[in-house]
Amino acid sequence: MTVRFRVNDDSVELTVPGARRLLDVLREDLGLTGTKEGCGEGECGACTVLLDGEVVDSCLVPISQVDGHAVRTVEGLAPRRPSQAEPATPGDLNELQRAFLETGGAQCGICTPGMLMAGEAFLASGAAPTDEAIRTAIAGNLCRCTGYTKIVEAIALAASRCQPAGAG
Amino acid sequence: MTLETRTRPAVDRAPLRREGPAKLTGTALYTDDLVFPGAWYGLTIRSTEAHARLLGIELDPAFDWSRVVVVTAADIPGPNIVNAIQDDQPILVADEIRHHAEPVALVAAPDRGLLREAAAHVNVRTESLEPVLDPLLSERVFAHYEIVSGDIAAGFEEATVVVEGEYRVGHQEQLYIENNAMIAVPRDDGGVAVHGSLQCPYYVHKALRRSLLLSDAQAQVIQAETGGGFGGKEEYPSILALHAALLARACGRPVRMIYDRHEDIAATTKRHPAIVKYRSGVSAAGRLVAQDIEIVMDGGAYCTLSPVVLSRGTLHSGGPYACPNVRIRSRAVATNTPPNGAFRGFGAPQTEFAAEMQVNRIADTLGVSPLELRRRWLYRPGDSTPTGQVLRESVAAEEVLDRAAEAAEFERVRARTADARASRAEGGSRGGRGSHLAHGIGLALAWHGAGFTGSGEVHLASVASVELTAEGRILILIGSTEMGQGTKTIFPQLVAAALGVPMDDVELAEVDTALVPDSGPTVASRTAMVVGGLVIGACRRLRAVVEERSGGPFPETYLVDARVHGATRIDEHFEPYPGIDFDDTTYRGDAYPAFGWASAIAEVDVDLDTGEVAVRSVVAADDVGRVIHPVLAEGQVEGGTLQAVGYATIEEIKLRDGRYLNDRLATYLIPTALDAPRIETILVEAPFSGAPHGAKGIGELPMDVGAPAVVAAIHDATGVWIHDLPASPERILAALAVAGTAAP
Numbered sequence: 001m002t003v004r005f006r007v008n009d010d011s012v013e014l015t016v017p018g019a020r021r022l023l024d025v026l027r028e029d030l031g032l033t034g035t036k037e038g039c040g041e042g043e044c045g046a047c048t049v050l051l052d053g054e055v056v057d058s059c060l061v062p063i064s065q066v067d068g069h070a071v072r073t074v075e076g077l078a079p080r081r082p083s084q085a086e087p088a089t090p091g092d093l094n095e096l097q098r099a100f101l102e103t104g105g106a107q108c109g110i111c112t113p114g115m116l117m118a119g120e121a122f123l124a125s126g127a128a129p130t131d132e133a134i135r136t137a138i139a140g141n142l143c144r145c146t147g148y149t150k151i152v153e154a155i156a157l158a159a160s161r162c163q164p165a166g167a168g
Numbered sequence: 169m170t171l172e173t174r175t176r177p178a179v180d181r182a183p184l185r186r187e188g189p190a191k192l193t194g195t196a197l198y199t200d201d202l203v204f205p206g207a208w209y210g211l212t213i214r215s216t217e218a219h220a221r222l223l224g225i226e227l228d229p230a231f232d233w234s235r236v237v238v239v240t241a242a243d244i245p246g247p248n249i250v251n252a253i254q255d256d257q258p259i260l261v262a263d264e265i266r267h268h269a270e271p272v273a274l275v276a277a278p279d280r281g282l283l284r285e286a287a288a289h290v291n292v293r294t295e296s297l298e299p300v301l302d303p304l305l306s307e308r309v310f311a312h313y314e315i316v317s318g319d320i321a322a323g324f325e326e327a328t329v330v331v332e333g334e335y336r337v338g339h340q341e342q343l344y345i346e347n348n349a350m351i352a353v354p355r356d357d358g359g360v361a362v363h364g365s366l367q368c369p370y371y372v373h374k375a376l377r378r379s380l381l382l383s384d385a386q387a388q389v390i391q392a393e394t395g396g397g398f399g400g401k402e403e404y405p406s407i408l409a410l411h412a413a414l415l416a417r418a419c420g421r422p423v424r425m426i427y428d429r430h431e432d433i434a435a436t437t438k439r440h441p442a443i444v445k446y447r448s449g450v451s452a453a454g455r456l457v458a459q460d461i462e463i464v465m466d467g468g469a470y471c472t473l474s475p476v477v478l479s480r481g482t483l484h485s486g487g488p489y490a491c492p493n494v495r496i497r498s499r500a501v502a503t504n505t506p507p508n509g510a511f512r513g514f515g516a517p518q519t520e521f522a523a524e525m526q527v528n529r530i531a532d533t534l535g536v537s538p539l540e541l542r543r544r545w546l547y548r549p550g551d552s553t554p555t556g557q558v559l560r561e562s563v564a565a566e567e568v569l570d571r572a573a574e575a576a577e578f579e580r581v582r583a584r585t586a587d588a589r590a591s592r593a594e595g596g597s598r599g600g601r602g603s604h605l606a607h608g609i610g611l612a613l614a615w616h617g618a619g620f621t622g623s624g625e626v627h628l629a630s631v632a633s634v635e636l637t638a639e640g641r642i643l644i645l646i647g648s649t650e651m652g653q654g655t656k657t658i659f660p661q662l663v664a665a666a667l668g669v670p671m672d673d674v675e676l677a678e679v680d681t682a683l684v685p686d687s688g689p690t691v692a693s694r695t696a697m698v699v700g701g702l703v704i705g706a707c708r709r710l711r712a713v714v715e716e717r718s719g720g721p722f723p724e725t726y727l728v729d730a731r732v733h734g735a736t737r738i739d740e741h742f743e744p745y746p747g748i749d750f751d752d753t754t755y756r757g758d759a760y761p762a763f764g765w766a767s768a769i770a771e772v773d774v775d776l777d778t779g780e781v782a783v784r785s786v787v788a789a790d791d792v793g794r795v796i797h798p799v800l801a802e803g804q805v806e807g808g809t810l811q812a813v814g815y816a817t818i819e820e821i822k823l824r825d826g827r828y829l830n831d832r833l834a835t836y837l838i839p840t841a842l843d844a845p846r847i848e849t850i851l852v853e854a855p856f857s858g859a860p861h862g863a864k865g866i867g868e869l870p871m872d873v874g875a876p877a878v879v880a881a882i883h884d885a886t887g888v889w890i891h892d893l894p895a896s897p898e899r900i901l902a903a904l905a906v907a908g909t910a911a912p
Contacts, residue, residue, distance in 0.1 A: 027200075027201075031203075032194070033197070033200075034193070034194015036198070036395070037428075038345045038346070038347070039428075039429040039832075040428055040429060041429070041832065041833065041834055043833035044345060044429075044833055046345055073194070074192075074193065074194035075193070075194050077192075077193070078192075078193045082190070082193050082195045087189070087190060087195065088189035088192070088193040088195055089189055090184055090189055092193065093193070097189075097192040100188075100192055101184050101185060101188045101192060102184070103799070104799040104802070106185065106188055106192055107396075107652035107654075107803055108344070108345070108346070108394065108395045108396040108651055108652030109187070109188075109190075109191030109196055109393065109652070110198065110346040110395025110396060111345045111395075112191050112192060113194045116192065135841040135844075136841075138841045139840045139841050139842045141841075142345060142833075142838060142840065143345070143841075144344055144345055144396050144811070144838065145396055145652045145807045146803055146806060146807050147803075147806030147808075147810035147844055148806075148844045149806045149844075149846075150806065151841070
């Protein structure tokens with residue numbers, strides 16, 4: 001089938017089998033390899049992307065369900081899209097990415113893209129950034145390196161910077 | 169700024185993770201992100217029995233085999249052996265299948281659909297054989313050790329209290345979030361380059377050279393960004409690289425072998441299960457006077473690293489306690505289950521769980537606080553270990569214990585939980601946290617030998633290099649890999665500090681065996697200590713060379729020196745640590761150049777109706793010698809602590825007929841953010857004089873203490889001891905039922 005949708009700032013039109021996983025479309029058809037596969041069955045959250053702002057496991061979403069919708073991936077977070085010639089620098093990062101870098105929220109980095117997307121959705125929700133609320137927001141994203149401590153710290157830090165003092 | 173006026177920067181204690189921006193923008197390239205035009209996809213045909221004779225591999229004549237390639241044992245140019253300690257593991261089964269999910273044949277095809285179709289037309293004919301599944305019944309021994317110090321019989325004669333115990337721990341999966349992955353690319357010279365997720369490029373290099381009959385240059389190993397290892401990418405990548413390379417050789421194209429989670433759990437190595445028995449004697453004066461320890465580890469079907477895992481487990485099994493009379497007997501045996509291998513802690517978490525259970529049970533028997541008992545017994549400078557090693561320096565058992573106990577307010581909380589337990593026993597309220605929840609606190613203490621065991625580092629003969637390039641950059645050339653710990657950050661940090669140059673001027677060469685020397689494997693928490701020491705040594709020599717030539721300080725003269733003299737490269741070779749000597753045959757002497765020390769205090773809530781455990785908090789105090797980067801160091805402690813909490817509470821592999829039953833992420837559970845305790849890390853620094861920077865390593869320390877601390881806390885909450893890991897709800901309810909405390 002032919003599907004039309006938005007990925008980050010781009011409009012995409014593709015002819016693919018309707019059952020093809022969104023994850024494979026992103027990684028293989030569009031070359032957006034920032035989104036990772038960890039289990040292929042919706043358990044680990046490494047492939048988390050935002051579909052119209054909602055957190056989804058892209059390994060469980062057939063592309064037919066994306067037709068007419070908007071997908072946001074880790075590649076859409078930083079204001080400047082890094083390249084091999086001009087790799088990402090700390091100055092390129094958005095608030096949440098920067099907070100992950102400062103607190104040590106990314107170690108091996110394989111869960112990081114999914115974790116960032118879950119974190120972005122949490123920040124966008126405007127919910128109070130309590131420890132419990134942040135942990136609940138990332139409960140579907142497994143990390144084996146950090147013990148989650150610094151990831152929770154990173155999201156709380158980004159939330160504090162995104163909100164004006166005294167707000168929330 | 170002109171070239172000559174740069175000044176020495178302040179030493180940055182916590183620079184940002186070097187590869188962080190790439191990981192955070194999704195531009196870091198892991199193996200499966202690499203694109204090789206025209207690459208085929210590879211797949212492994214595996215055994216479905218634990219033990220069988222391979223009678224034949226039949227290719228269905230109805231299928232068009234010209235469109236794919238198939239590789240069997242007959243296609244291996246060199247020895248059909250995965251290079252490791254023993255030559256027992258075949259790359260592909262030739263005659264005898266020894267475990268479920270063992271590789272029997274390989275298939276590659278230009279697309280995944282055709283690959284699956286081809287695989288479905290391969291028929292493996294076998295004749296079943298009786299498997300050996302119980303390690304206690306196995307007669308095939310991979311390794312055995314006996315360590316004796318003092319007089320064990322005399323020790324027990326002196327003892328007035330004797331406590332016995334048997335403890336069992338099961339498999340644990342490393343569960344890095346990136347599965348094992350390898351891509352093999354044929355080289356023009358008839359060799360092969362492999363790009364993969366791996367910890368030890370030179371292990372893979374050696375395996376390729378040996379079995380594919382390649383020269384040093386023909387075998388090239390390049391580490392892609394690696395999404396976690398924890399030991400699971402120590403030895404396993406060798407067989408995967410061999411498989412991918414054999415297929416690439418057969419089809420003449422790049423071949424991608426990217427495991428999915430199911431295959432990764434079903435086929436790759438796990439932490440060794442172990443059965444550990446103790447008999448401990450305490451004198452009337454309250455001294456630990458005798459320890460008789462017996463360890464059996466299940467190696468699985470092939471040897472892999474079992475002798476070394478067992479060795480570390482054996483050497484640590486006495487725990488960090490002085491005892492004049494010790495006997496430790498251990499063996500690692502074969503069973504018809506998938507081979508076990510390296511996993512953070514490498515044998516020590518198994519035996520130290522048992523050692524700490526034993527100490528906690530002795531404290532319980534004696535009616536002494538577990539904190540007080542440890543303070544009496546723990547190693548202090550000048551004490552001797554069971555191998556006769558005198559702990560001369562860098563002994564921080566007492567400090568980590570006291571720091572953790574103070575931060576966790578151990579005795580105060582313990583008094584409170586004791587009151588709650590007493591009140592429950594009287595049939596009153598079950599405690600203040602809800603009618604069915606019991607709160608408990610538990611303690612553990614451990615030591616962890618830094619670097620390779622025994623004379624391992626001498627045999628490794630590692631090399632690390634630092635080069636002042638002709639362009640005036642500083643280039644670090646090491647085979648040590650980044651897999652999340654921070655290698656790529658701490659090495660530029662160490663070098664910038666040693667040379668007095670800005671960290672931004674220091675680069676790391678790509679981990680590619682065509683470029684970097686063999687710095688030894690990235691294992692055993694040895695990178696910061698051993699390779700870090702070599703790199704600092706190389707920097708000191710480079711500095712001396714340049715300063716000799718220029719007559720001025722390195723930071724002010726190196727750029728001119730590079731312009732005038734071109735590149736200067738220093739290769740630093742490992743030299744044995746002075747005064748450290750170990751005899752591998754008698755197991756006497758200095759088993760490790762130094763030890764790291766760790767304490768953990770866990771608080772739990774146990775649901776007395778369901779047996780469920782919630783680990784609320786862990787205070788972890790770890791002595792790492794010298795902290796190089798506090799944020800990265802804390803990250804190691806936090807991550808290791810959670811792996812240990814998982815090991816203690818939920819992580820378990822169930823087997824039937826030698827097959828892992830829960831071989832998916834839906835059934836093998838690891839802790840989520842909601843399961844994770846609040847972790848408070850205390851970094852203690854008792855520097856090791858043999859390393860120029862004093863660092864001793866950190867990665868494995870937290871893994872040794874988490875599980876016994878959690879199980880001690882469960883006991884504190886409930887009054888029952890859980891002897892086997894994990895302390896699952898089923899085991900806790902069963903123990904409560906036996907103790908008669910499950911009601912009212």
